[in-house]
Amino acid sequence: MGFLKSLFSSAKAENPEEEKVKNNQKNFDILKYDGVRAQKMGRVAYAVKCFTEALNIQEDFETMTYLVSAYIVANEQEKALAVLDRMVELEPDHINTLLTRVNILFLLDKDAEAISVCQHVIELDATNHVPHYLMAKAKKTTGDLLGAVVDLTKTIALKDDFFEAYLLRAEVLLSMSQLQEALADVEKVIESVPEEESAFLLRGRIYEAQGNTTGAMADFEKVLELNPFNEDASLLIGKLLIVQDKLDEAISFFDDAIDMNPAFGKAYAERGRAKNMKGDKEGAFEDLKKSIELNPEGEEAKKMDGQHTNFENKSYMPF
Structure with missing residues (x-):
């Protein structure tokens, strides 16, 4: 019985196709986790090389995520976008991938394209406040200020303690000369987050636009008190x-x-x-x-x- 078991095991091990699959999987795992370790140690170029070689062996969604992160750290935004595009092909409705892609589009000054991606995410999950906020950022950059205000209002309705949305809406309202409305938004942030230097900076700009130079100066000085290097x-x-x-x-x-x-x-x-x-x-x-x-x-x-x-x-x- 022992002899027969050994014989069958040898025959199995000598199956070239199966051996190739095993070796590929082993090499993929080694490259993937070497890349993860390298990324944690700050060896970004080596991490990129490991992830790229691993993906040449096997198309793996998680490894693509790691590669995108490495490309972002390496300031290789175009390469990150190319990987994200492939990830969207594989999983068209993966929300985190779509939102990451939006942020890369911002870095590449492709704000108009980001709007359509945000709309797709909203179709997938209308209760998610993040795509509304990101779409408002894109609309502000592309000149649709009223649309940005509408999207930020929806963002706040979905998450009323999302203070970044209040600040962005205040900034847009300031650019539209809607000073009282802008002031109300920024004061909401200061009331809730009294150490937020960007809120005092923005309120100072609103005061300056109102002609209140004393209030503006006090707020700008408050910012320097919070951060002397601002x-x-x-x-x-x-x-x-x-x-x-x-x-x-x-x-x-x-x-x-x-x-x-x-x-x-x-x-x-x-x-x-x-x-x-x-x-x-x-x-x-x-x-x-x-x-x-x-x-x-x-x-x-x-x-x-x-x-x-x-x-x-x-x-x-x-x-």
């Missing part, structure tokens, strides 16, 4: 001082901001603006030059396009 708050405070013709205060304020962050290109530009208004053309030129060095793709650099000769002669300032 560049938006620093810029808004400095600009408010300039608008109020407090040029020396503005220059002193930007001096401190630059001391705290020497790579703060926009602070140099705004300090240069204040110096220019005081008649300090030399100081303004040096600040503008430094701003462009730090941020060659920024707003000031774009304004200088075609003005290089005048810039070198200090005869043109884009303020």
Whole structure:
């Protein structure tokens, strides 16, 4: 009996097709879990290689998910989208995959395409607040402000403590000059999350639009109290001082901001603006030059396009 059992086992082991399947599965498992370990250790390039080789052996939905995550970390958004497209082909109604695809479309500035994906998710699950919120973001970017407000209102109706939706609706309403409605939304957030710096920043902008410079300044200063490195708050405070013709205060304020962050290109530009208004053309030129060095793709650099000769002669300032 032992001899016969051994004989049959040998015959079974020598089946080439079965042996190939076993080896493929073994290699797939090794590559997949080597990739998972590499990803956890931050070895993203090696993780991508492992997942890609594993998928060459076997098309596996979970491994595709890992590969998408690795591509996102590696800032390979187009490659992540290609994998997600295949995942949607395999499972057209997988909500997490569809929502991940929306976020990748945002990163690739394909907001119009994101809207249709969000609509599909809503068809699958009308009670899910996330696609309504993401669709509102896409509509805001594509210029459909009223549609964005409608979607955000639906988002809040589905989840009334989703404060990101209140903030985004307030921002859209501010851009539509619906200041009281915007203020109500942002104050709802501040009441519930009193340490949310973006809420104070937005309320300050609303106050500024209302002409309440005292309230705006207080809110911008509150943001810096919560986060001394918030560049938006620093810029808004400095600009408010300039608008109020407090040029020396503005220059002193930007001096401190630059001391705290020497790579703060926009602070140099705004300090240069204040110096220019005081008649300090030399100081303004040096600040503008430094701003462009730090941020060659920024707003000031774009304004200088075609003005290089005048810039070198200090005869043109884009303020």
